[in-house]
Amino acid sequence: MKLDDCGKLFAPFQHGRLFVGFSGGADSTAALLVARRFREIFHYRLTAIHFDHGLRGAESAAEAEAAQRFARNCAIEFRLVRLALSPGPGLESRARAARLDAWKELVRENPGSAVVLGHHAGDRAENLLLRLARGSNATGLTSMRSRSEVDNVIFLRPLLGFTRTEIEEFLHENGISEWARDSSNTENRFRRNLLRNRLLPEFYAKLPGSEAGLRHSLDVLELDAEFLEQEAERRFRELDGSAAFWRKLHPALLVRVLRLWFRAELGTDLIPPPELVRRLQSELNAPKPEPRLIPVHSGISLRLQGDTLQIAAATALPRLTWKFDQETEIGFGPFRLRVEWLESFPGPPPDCAAALFDADRLPETLTVRAREAGDALIPFGGSKPVSLKKLRTGRGIPASTPCPVVTSPDGTILWAPLIRHTIHAPVTPETRRILRLTILR
Structure with missing residues (x-):
């Protein structure tokens, strides 16, 4: 396989971090090997992520073990993520949503990172037909692109220009002849499997040249979609x-x-x-x-x-009283706030999704409420109040994002999650009890 375009895809993440969705199958194995090849050029940190959906018992466990062994032999960091799905209606979409949630959490913890997936030309054709059946426009029909973004997660698909046959030839050239084969891929009750195993092979066989024709149609549809998207961005401004x-x-x-x-x-x-x-x-x-x-x-x-x-x-968010020494977690709209007690200073939080406090200098109860007009706080390292609106805008957070503020009972803002730390109750060498608050979606 000619991999020049893959290098262009990975170049923006030089010295950054890439996560690779690694099932252990042929496609994800090839994607992992391609990402490893360019790691030597761009020096990013590479981690293989293996999802265990909790649906196939011993088979899933064996695949996870084999995936970890392969990553270790390739000197690639490995992480197992358990999703624990249950059988039933909508399994494909539920599994897809669970994986996206996991990717969002990983990317939130690692700003500037991206996710590499092993989708290939065949997956792109399947996606086209599934989206046609849903009534998608040109953007939806071509949603499987070499680079795309969903809910702030950047997805890279370096193999979209290659067929499954070319991918397997690439693996053989690299001395790999065995890979995981998910038994559920033969179950035609799943829509994508039905297309892959029965409908598309017959379609290609009955209409010679149709496989290349679909690929060409996708290419020109993507150009049409990109034009409309660029024009929409211009008009949005x-x-x-x-x-x-x-x-x-x-x-x-x-x-x-x-x-x-x-x-x-x-x-x-x-x-x-x-x-x-x-x-x-x-x-x-x-x-x-x-x-x-x-x-x-x-x-x-x-x-x-x-x-x-x-x-x-349409609905207002409540004002909550939080006894943080009794409740380790509290919900607020789409967010959760969590308490952790630390034995030693771990270093300052890398972003505003967490904050450290001297617990003995906090009030016994905290108030968690929505942001209000006129809110201001004294930022960590500052001496004068700054408008929360100004700080939020500077962070690029939309006004309608319902992230809360944490205040003392008298209304003093102690922390604006995702926006800014404050000067209140800082951890010092004299601190005896360190409290870490974390905000999670």
């Missing part, structure tokens, strides 16, 4: 909050600009469903539009009022 702005957008751009708006304001990659787009267009073009709330997702709505369109949260 012109967003002024007016309903007139949205009325002027072609439907192909409207759905993409909406997605960019949701990502910027909500901090998540929410794909607008067709019914939402149709409802919004109908409301925008009504002769005399009256104030409307258009439901979007999980308590989020679009508020159309006069000539303005805004994102509105």
Whole structure:
């Protein structure tokens, strides 16, 4: 296989960190070997991540052991992640969501890192047909790209230009003739397996040249999608909050600009469903539009009022009293706050997802609440209050991201998770009890 393009894919992560999804199968083994080859050039830290879905008992355990042994023989760091899924409806989508959650956690703990996956040309064709069946647009049909981003996780797919046959030839050339074969891949009750094992082979056999034709169609579709996405980004920069702005957008751009708006304001990659787009267009073009709330997702709505369109949260988050010496964890919206007691100073937290305190200098109870207009804090190392809005904007956190603030009972902000540490209750050489607070999604 010619690997020049793979080098271009890995180059931005020089001296950084890459995680490789490593099942031990042929595709992921090839992806791991390719990433290892370029590690010698770009000097990134490389870790093989093996997911145990908890569904195949002894077979899964044996695969995990073999994967760890292979990584060790290749001098590659290995980590086993247990997902513990249960059989039942929607298993494919539940497994995919569980893996994404794990990737998000790993990337959050390692800013600037990326995930390498072993998808190849055949997977790309399967994805095209599955997305066609779901009614996707050009962006969705070509979502399996050499580089893509989902929920702040960068995915790299260095093998998309190669067939499964080429990948197996590459493995043989590298002295590898055995790899894991997941027995569930033969079960045609799964949609992707049905396409791979029965429908696509027959389609290719009946229509000579169709395999290359599908690959070419995907290439040109991706070019079309990239053009529309770039134009949507250009138009998004012109967003002024007016309903007139949205009325002027072609439907192909409207759905993409909406997605960019949701990502910027909500901090998540929410794909607008067709019914939402149709409802919004109908409301925008009504002769005399009256104030409307258009439901979007999980308590989020679009508020159309006069000539303005805004994102509105339908529900308010509570104000919580937290006795942290009795409750080790507390939930707040999509987040959890966790307490840990440390015996020694571990060094300052690498980011604002954790904070250290001298427990004896904290009040007995803390208050956890939503951010409010006018909030300000004294940053660690500073002497004057700074607007929380200014600090949040500087961190690139959308106003609608519901990360809380932790205060004393008198309202003094002790910590703004994900935004900034404060000067309050710092750990010093005299500290006897060290408290670490961590925020998790």
